[in-house]
Amino acid sequence: MSSTAKKRTISGMTIGAVVASALLLTFALHRLVQTEAELATGFGESLLYALYQAHDEEQRLILKAYDWNSSERLTEDAEQLHLQMDLAISRMNVVSQGTLGPAVADANEATVIETARSNLMAFDNALQAALLHRSAIPQARLEVLRADASKLKAAATRVLIAERDNVARQRNRYSSVLWEAIVAIFLILGCGIVIVGRLLASLRSTARAKDALRRDRDFSNLLLQSSGDGVIAFNVDGRCTHWNSVMGEMFPASCSSDVVGQLVKDAYRLPEDHVILNMMCDTLMGHSLHMPAHPLPGSDRYVEKFTHPVRSGRAIVGGILFIRDVTEAHLARMQLVEHRDQLEATVKERTRDLEESLERETRLRELYKGFVSMVSHQFRTPLSIVDSSAQRMIRRGKEMSEEEIRERAGKIRTATLRLTRLVSSTLNATKLDAGEIDFAPRRCDLGKLIVEACERQKETTPNRRFTMELDQLPGSVSCDPLLIDQVVANLLSNAVKYSSPPDPIDVMVAVDDRWLHIKVSDRGIGFSKGERDKLFERFFRAKAAIGVEGTGIGLHVARTIARMHGGDVDALPRNGGGSTFVLRIPKEEALAA
Amino acid sequence: MRRSRRFLSQDSLYQAARGPAVGLVIFLAATAVSASQLATPTGPILLTITGKLDRANYPDEAVFDEAMLAALPQRRIETSTPRTDGKKIFDGVLLADLLDFVGVDDAQTLRAIALNEYEILTPVSEALEFGALLAMRMDGRPSTRRDKGPIWIVYPRDTNSRIQDEHHDARWVWQLTRIEVQ
Numbered sequence: 001m002s003s004t005a006k007k008r009t010i011s012g013m014t015i016g017a018v019v020a021s022a023l024l025l026t027f028a029l030h031r032l033v034q035t036e037a038e039l040a041t042g043f044g045e046s047l048l049y050a051l052y053q054a055h056d057e058e059q060r061l062i063l064k065a066y067d068w069n070s071s072e073r074l075t076e077d078a079e080q081l082h083l084q085m086d087l088a089i090s091r092m093n094v095v096s097q098g099t100l101g102p103a104v105a106d107a108n109e110a111t112v113i114e115t116a117r118s119n120l121m122a123f124d125n126a127l128q129a130a131l132l133h134r135s136a137i138p139q140a141r142l143e144v145l146r147a148d149a150s151k152l153k154a155a156a157t158r159v160l161i162a163e164r165d166n167v168a169r170q171r172n173r174y175s176s177v178l179w180e181a182i183v184a185i186f187l188i189l190g191c192g193i194v195i196v197g198r199l200l201a202s203l204r205s206t207a208r209a210k211d212a213l214r215r216d217r218d219f220s221n222l223l224l225q226s227s228g229d230g231v232i233a234f235n236v237d238g239r240c241t242h243w244n245s246v247m248g249e250m251f252p253a254s255c256s257s258d259v260v261g262q263l264v265k266d267a268y269r270l271p272e273d274h275v276i277l278n279m280m281c282d283t284l285m286g287h288s289l290h291m292p293a294h295p296l297p298g299s300d301r302y303v304e305k306f307t308h309p310v311r312s313g314r315a316i317v318g319g320i321l322f323i324r325d326v327t328e329a330h331l332a333r334m335q336l337v338e339h340r341d342q343l344e345a346t347v348k349e350r351t352r353d354l355e356e357s358l359e360r361e362t363r364l365r366e367l368y369k370g371f372v373s374m375v376s377h378q379f380r381t382p383l384s385i386v387d388s389s390a391q392r393m394i395r396r397g398k399e400m401s402e403e404e405i406r407e408r409a410g411k412i413r414t415a416t417l418r419l420t421r422l423v424s425s426t427l428n429a430t431k432l433d434a435g436e437i438d439f440a441p442r443r444c445d446l447g448k449l450i451v452e453a454c455e456r457q458k459e460t461t462p463n464r465r466f467t468m469e470l471d472q473l474p475g476s477v478s479c480d481p482l483l484i485d486q487v488v489a490n491l492l493s494n495a496v497k498y499s500s501p502p503d504p505i506d507v508m509v510a511v512d513d514r515w516l517h518i519k520v521s522d523r524g525i526g527f528s529k530g531e532r533d534k535l536f537e538r539f540f541r542a543k544a545a546i547g548v549e550g551t552g553i554g555l556h557v558a559r560t561i562a563r564m565h566g567g568d569v570d571a572l573p574r575n576g577g578g579s580t581f582v583l584r585i586p587k588e589e590a591l592a593a
Numbered sequence: 594m595r596r597s598r599r600f601l602s603q604d605s606l607y608q609a610a611r612g613p614a615v616g617l618v619i620f621l622a623a624t625a626v627s628a629s630q631l632a633t634p635t636g637p638i639l640l641t642i643t644g645k646l647d648r649a650n651y652p653d654e655a656v657f658d659e660a661m662l663a664a665l666p667q668r669r670i671e672t673s674t675p676r677t678d679g680k681k682i683f684d685g686v687l688l689a690d691l692l693d694f695v696g697v698d699d700a701q702t703l704r705a706i707a708l709n710e711y712e713i714l715t716p717v718s719e720a721l722e723f724g725a726l727l728a729m730r731m732d733g734r735p736s737t738r739r740d741k742g743p744i745w746i747v748y749p750r751d752t753n754s755r756i757q758d759e760h761h762d763a764r765w766v767w768q769l770t771r772i773e774v775q
Binding site: 053057083086087089090091093094097099101 | 675676677678708709737738739740741768
């Protein structure tokens with residue numbers, strides 16, 4: 001039998017028991033009421049009493065009548081006799097008339113009573129006559145009355161016996177009704193026991209169901225409390241229905257009492273447009289939300305928030321909000337990002353280093369290429385002069401005049417000198433680059449140094465003219481005179497080399513608040529814009545300089561020395577053609593400082 | 594008791610006996626003139642009330658003849674009775690009016706006594722509450738001794754289910770002759 005069918009059967013039994021109880025109760029009450037009604041309709045006793053009264057008053061009348069006959073028959077006696085007559089008649093009326101009439105008929109005593117009454121009325125007539133005439137009442141009348149009294153007594157006896165029988169019958173009937181009632185009550189009791197049993201069973205099952213519900217709820221709470229995340233559930237009104245202690249630790253409620261049952265808004269005193277309230281609102285509209293890690297206001301913790309709507313069937317009945325502490329994970333991720341950035345920086349640095357190395361190598365190769373090119377041009381020319389002079393001298397032999405020999409030897413010497421100079425300047429540059437030159441600044445007369453350099457240049461190229469403006473020069477300048485002399489000589493030699501006579505070469509000194517500017521200008525071939533920076537690289541030769549003797553080292557050396565002094569050498573195109581090279585060194589004060 | 598018994602046995606048929614009775618009444622009235630504010634009965638005595646009375650015509654006794662009772666306010670009850678068939682119309686004096694008339698205070702119980710020495714106790718409160726009437730006429734005819742007269746205590750039985758039982762029916766005293774107020 002299935003449990004539903006069983007339940008239906010038990011319910012049917014219970015209803016049956018209730019109906020049966022009601023029917024039995026109705027039956028028992030009906031029987032008792034019926035019996036009570038029968039009890040109320042008994043006339044036996046009343047009839048017996050009335051008969052006794054009638055009999056008694058008749059006896060008294062008889063006695064009074066005998067007294068009347070035998071006494072003096074005074075007025076007083078007449079009154080008493082009359083009263084007694086009235087009483088006797090009234091008592092006889094009670095028996096024969098009124099409500100007792102039917103009872104008398106039922107007891108089959110109507111004839112006796114009627115006879116007695118008519119005899120009494122006849123006696124009354126005789127009595128009235130006797131009272132009127134103060135005469136004796138006839139004996140025959142009295143005898144009739146006495147006989148009637150006996151008959152009344154006999155009737156009373158019969159009524160008594162009938163009444164006893166009636167009472168006995170009634171008692172039997174009451175007894176059976178009583179037993180019926182008792183049986184009914186026992187049956188009702190049985191039904192009652194069944195109903196109470198059902199009630200108890202139902203109470204027990206209700207208690208069991210409640211118990212199971214409580215266990216479920218306790219377990220749910222346990223689950224909720226065991227969660228490492230803060231959990232708060234709310235219904236459609238925004239009222240908190242569940243809440244765990246982790247949430248309490250993360251977000252202590254503003255109010256001291258239990259959060260459950262309160263509006264979340266009130267419990268945390270959130271303003272209307274608070275992000276959590278907005279999230280709750282969206283959740284109740286059926287959205288699942290996720291707020292990525294963000295710092296918890298007023299603490300160093302990071303949290304993530306999730307919300308999900310809670311559905312019952314298709315309807316949304318509330319929502320649940322998880323708040324997860326993701327500080328560790330967040331910090332780890334941040335560290336990872338930092339490491340990555342560091343790594344990227346390191347890689348970039350290494351790449352830059354490598355690129356620099358590559359550039360250096362490339363430059364070096366260019367340098368060597370420039371060196372080789374310079375050597376091949378600059379060294380070959382004097383060597384070929386030496387070679388051709390030597391060949392000529394061998395070919396001519398003794399035919400050569402002393403003058404011719406001297407001329408040839410002079411050419412060889414000039415070429416050798418040139419080679420020596422080339423080698424020496426190359427070596428100087430190398431020494432300079434290697435830092436092997438000592439830098440020894442001291443006070444010196446820069447004007448004198450410039451004039452002497454010009455003089456030396458004039459000795460080499462006597463056909464060149466120099467103009468000098470040295471007025472602004474201070475009396476003495478702090479510098480390394482040997483090195484500065486080399487710079488000035490280089491600049492002058494350059495100006496001579498890349499311009500042609502009779503154009504003069506201008507040397508001018510300008511001074512500003514920090515610097516001394518020594519400018520050497522020519523009116524020569526100049527240089528192109530693209531070559532300006534390259535001019536100071538080692539072994540660089542400008543395109544226009546092809547065919548001019550030079551190692552491409554002089555300007556490089558000049559700049560290196562100027563920079564050792566904290567200054568520089570720069571190349572500028574000259575207005576009106578040619579170029580101006582400016583040596584810039586700090587004034588005394590600046591250098592001293 | 595002898596005296597009262599003698600008055601009570603008088604009947605209209607015996608007007609000749611009136612002389613000595615009237616003399617006796619005058620004698621008794623003279624001895625208790627201060628207590629008596631009640632007229633002296635001139636006809637046959639129908640009812641005697643005894644007990645603590647404010648108004649009486651003999652010491653501790655108020656005695657009424659037919660005329661005195663007829664002078665009191667007359668009331669009517671229509672009801673069926675336990676002793677007759679069908680509904681009857683009763684005329685007479687309310688017990689409450691009568692007790693007021695003789696000045697009964699603080700009475701607890703009435704002992705009603707009939708000519709045949711039937712007697713029964715009735716609480717005054719109940720007798721007044723249930724509207725006891727001292728009926729002297731039934732269906733318009735004066736009641737005689739042969740027909741439960743001359744005075745029958747009746748109640749409006751039909752209109753009050755509380756008095757429709759044998760216990761209350763026993764208070765319907767007929768051939769009433771005496772009320773002892775206790």
